[in-house]
Amino acid sequence: MQERLEKLLNFLLSKGARYADVRYEEHARQELFVENGVLKSFTHSVDVGTGVRVLYENGWGFAATDERGDPALERAALKALEIAMASNKRANKEVKLAPEPVHRAAFKSWVMKDPFLISDKEKIELLKSATLKMKENPKVVRATGSMSFRRIDKLFLSTEGSVIHQEIYITGAGIEADALGEAGFQRRSYPASFGGDHATRGWEFIEEMKLLEHAPKVAEEAAMLVDAPEIEPGEYDVIISGNQLALQVHESCGHPSELDRVMGSELSFAGGSFLTLDKLGKLKYGSEHVNITADATIAGGLGSFGFDDEGVKAQKSYIVQNGLFVGYLMDRQTAAELGLRSNGAARADSWSHPPIIRMTNINLLPGNYTLEELISGIDYGFLLDTNKSWSIDDLRLNFQFATEIAYEIKGGRLTGRVFKNPVYYDITPNFWNKCDGVANESYWHVWGVPNCGKGQPMQVMHVGHGTAPARFRRVKVGVRR
Amino acid sequence: MRGEAFYRNLFRLMNEHFIGLKFLAVVWEQDQALTRFASSRIHQNVAERKVSLSVLATRDNKVALATSNDLTVSGLKTLREKLETMLEFATPLDYEFSLPEVSMGYPVENVAESLKKVSAEQRANIFDRMLKIATNDVQLFGYVSDSVTENVIISSNGTFLYQSFAGVYFNVVAMCDSASGYASGVAKSYDELSVDEKVERAVRFAKMSKNPVEIDPGSYTVILGPEAVSDLFMYFGWLCTNGYTHELKISPSAKYLGSRIGPNELNVYDDPTHPMQLPFVYDLCGKKREKMAIIENGVFKNVFYAHGAALRFNKKPTGHTLNLDDLDSSVPVNLVVDAGNTPVEEMLSDTKSGIYVNRFHYMNIVDPQEAIFTGMTRDGTFLIENGQLTKAVKNMRFNVKFFEFTQNIEAISKEIETVASEYFPQIAPYMKVQQFNFTSKTA
Known part of the structure; x- marks a missing residue:
């Protein structure tokens, strides 16, 4: 792939680009959502494509394509160039880029246990157990748990000569309890709300959360909140x-x-x-x-x-x-x-x-x-x-x-x-x-x-x-x- | 774009390579381009072309969803393998799941010919037009964008539905020193986009917004512009019309559905047939979307049921399944707040004292039980004195209970506009509202 992208950048330079960079990325994602002990959503996705950024004189252009062959890459490059030219026609300011050393390097996230190699069964069982534990509280009407795993593999090249390969993992999880009573409903979440906590780490990050151990307190606090007072302003x-x-x-x-x-x-x-x-x-x-x-x-x-x-x-x-x-x-x-x-x-x-x-x-x-x-x-x-x-x-x-x-x-x-x-x-x-x-x-x-x-x-x-x-x-x- | 014929072939290939598997597949393909400007110059100018194929498979009352942007035979085989593995480990749902019934319909194509080959130069020409409207003391910030989308629904039980639609969008903030005005627009093609009038308004508001006065927080009579009205009803639609949370009684609808919540002239619909909307004809389960009342003659009439929620609670699906990874949640995507009876000029001239709000910023839900919303005013807030906009007002924070807000609606304008909201285009009028609660002011 590197060779193909280098060729693309040279092509852009030959067409008059002042600077260009290109990113080829492969994204893999797995998500699980469990409600009251039932697996409601279980998804896996793969998303692959290339983005080309061009500076023509003082105008920027960017074009991206999910097509994979060389002709498609060339079309995207030409489109980015055409867009940059349209930008440049209206440019009223010189574009300068702060200098950066050329890097030829690789990077990988701090992953001890690759989350994509952990069995789906283990992931599902953990979320089932945590949500059922919360549901034991009679006021909890909806106990949910979610997990999300991403692997982003990206290759960056620039006309300045940088070639950088990065493999980034993202792992996250969280649980929530919705409690209902005569005074209404309230929610409590752990370890954070709106999907929990996330890191560029592996499965070990989920293990450290101890979701199961925290589930009863999450449910108890949601139930307590239903009848709790509000603070006097x-x-x-x-x-x-x-x-x-x-x-x-x-x-x-x-x-x-x-x-x-x-x-x-x-x-x-x-x-x-x-x-x-x-x-x-x-x-x-x-x-x-x-x-x-x-x-x-x-x-x-x-x-x-x-x-x-x-x-x-x-x-x-x-x-x-x-x-x-x-x-x-x-x-x-x-x-x-x-x-x-x-x-x-x-x-x-x-x-x-x-x-x-x-x-x-x-x-x-x-x-x-x-x-x-x-x-x-x-x-x-x-x-x-x-x-x-x-x-x-x-x-x-x-x-x-x-x-x-x-x-x-x-x-x-x-x-x-x-x-x-x-x-x-x-x-x-x-x-x-x-x-x-x-x-x-x-x-x-x-x-x-x-x-x-x-x-x-x-x-x-x-x-x-x-x-x-x-x-x-x-x-x-x-x-x- | 790949076009209907390509997807008919995909339908054939999928049924060939997914034999023995019950599935519902959804394809989204989009060509989008966006020209963004700041300080009256183009600073970002992009085009993207992307496709995704999501396949929801079911076996033994279990479901799994796999997505890829590789539509080749080899990509389909990989998807199938992934789904088989996932179904092995998935656990059954707690209600009887079935795929949607077979749905057939003619291809729906809503793409103007002129939009099929728009160049960056054409978008930049719109920006040039905007610059001509602004005077030298005004700078413009915003974007011009167009997109063409294909959506295809395929199932193992024979469904094949194809819809394509397109839209052009813009917004603009006009800045005059630190004073600002805003306008946005949506249309089916550039020919139909009313740029000039709206940019003129943004520029006028920016000039009027100089030297704002500070007023104390409190309860005021307000006239809300269509941008502000659409924001409030978008949050209402998102929070209060989901049949799933309604059935669990963790939605404000559990308390307010069926109640009178506003004046007779308050009518709100999810309406893909409205001529000013960009219609989304089928939901992702192939259910034909129709005009449905949310609030009718001031009464909160309906909540919506996505495919999963409908199966679970024995309701009819309403055409609101918009995510295959969440078969429970529903959102009204063609929101229309209908026109009322009062010309906006009359609404203003009848107001002795109040505040005009052009737009809100960064709204959010403070209390999901009572539908209490907060947000800031932005880009054109004015004091109304004796029927006239007299002075600019420094931005204020509001906290309102939505269902008190609707009870306090005094007048709804005859005029309606399409606004480019953060997610979907919306249609909204101006509204005059009593006792609108501003709780703090900005620095």
Whole structure:
């Protein structure tokens, strides 16, 4: 295949392309969904194709095809070139690409047990057992469990001479219980909501989740929530758990630090960013406890890889350091505009889409506290756990999150009382400046978010967020309706 | 595109290579191109061509689904092998499963000739047209896109259905300093796409949006534009019309179905026959899709049943099976919020005090039991004073109970528009609503 793609790139250079790259990808996917002990959906898919990206003078073009022969590849290449020429006619700005060394390399995810070699029976039995365990609770009307496995084999070549082969595995699972009572219905999820947790690891990641052991507590908490009270709206000290903070970091730090968004490329769809260029190195984004990195090198993180889809080597860089906003997520074109090297954030969700700036693993670095110490510093407040809903404005300032559960804290201790439908909201920098402690490394975990949507055509990307529980003072909780 | 004849041959090949296996197969083939612009220049310009063949196989009341984009004989053989292995390990469903009944129909082709060979240059010409409408102090951000789709349904019991459809879409955000306006459009071909009028509106709103005033959160009378109305009803359609969650009583429909939830003139349909819709004629089980009322004369009339949910709860399938990997869930994909009786000019002139909302941003479900939705205003929010849009307003966050919102609808406009929503085109009017709950403002 490599030879065929090299020939294609040479063909494009001969037609006048200034730069071109090509990705041939094979995606295999298996998904299982079990409800109340019954296997409801069992799917396997294979998706193979090639995407060609061309820069003609100052215009970009991209074309993708699932046809496999050389004539089809040539047609796709010519189409990408034709599109690039149409773009170039309207170009009013020089396109520069930040320099990147030529890489001839291979990368494979950190997989101990290949999930595609684990028997289907074992996977099905685990989900059946976990859902039946949850269903034992009489209030649970629907107990579900899901697993998802992906293998992405991709070959990247560029006219600059890079040849990169990557084999990336993605493994994920989760369970949910829906409980029903006279007061209505409530859901509890483990280890996270909306499909659970995911990583670029193997079957060992599922084993470590201990789904079966956690199932009874998931069901019990769903049942408790049905008759639980709601929090009286007001300002409270809160601890936000790791799995909720993952989404908080995602929406209020990850997305606004995408430099294409800052430069307006996403304005008509997902919006812009308050982290404008004048704020770089100047904005006090959060308190001194807030250190946020973009790190694609974390072993097993869902946003980890060897090279991004422009052939830039995976890196770690700071976005927020000791509370100060210091860096963006960049691709080669936006990095060049700042006179920097790309930090390797150009990613495509498929052979059929071009790379755009995406999160890698965006992490709130651990602090020095134990969870008990964080709790002991709260006279009255709540521990908020597991995302239920999210929304943020088009500049990533005004956010509102709902979580599945709030655990009451009184006199520095958890009381055992739970509250349903908790909602908290704030303005991004105000909120992060209220952070007065992050739990230590032993609580830190890289959560996988497998469904981050961005771009037109929409691309759904897998990204990671390393977080530990953190404490925030005087946060608005509850909405008066 | 491969065309009907190619797929008739696939039908023959599948029945040859899948002998002894009960199956339902669905093919999606799409040619899509999209030209994206920001700061009044094209920054992304793409075309993709892709196909997928999904085969749902069943044996001993077990089901398995395998998908591939290799439509060769060798690809079909690999699919069959995969399905056989999966069926070996699958476990039976807890209701009696059967494939949909045989469904036959004429090929449905809804692709304008002019769309079959659109070039990047033609899309860029639309962008050029937009630029001419914008003045020098306005920058444009958005996209122009076209797609041609083929959908084929094949089954071991003899079903062969072919439908092809096409659409052109655009959206545009006009920026004037930090002020913005928005418009979007959908049509069956570029000839039918009303770009100029909508871009003019986006530009006008951007210019009007300068120097916004801040107002306090609270309950206000609002006039919602079609973009905002369509967002609210899209979330309602997604959350509240699924027959499966209704039967489990974990949907708001368990409480509200059959109730009066709004004024007589509130009528909402899933309507593939509406002339302004891009029709999706058959669902993936081959069930012919027909106009069905969701809300009729203010009463919440129907929820929908996908193939699996219908079998399980002994209901008739309603033509809403849209995923073979989820035979339970249903979504109305041709949503139409019908026109009312009030001209939009009259709606505005009758409003002494209120807020006009052009568009919402990043809506989500806060409480799935009561259908409480949140989101932000965006790209054109104005104070209404004595029947006029007077000042721009800084963006606000709302939290509304959908079924209170519908009870508070005071007027529905005669005018309706097709808007390019995030997922499917939708048709919606303007609405005047009392006591719309804004809960916070942006920085």
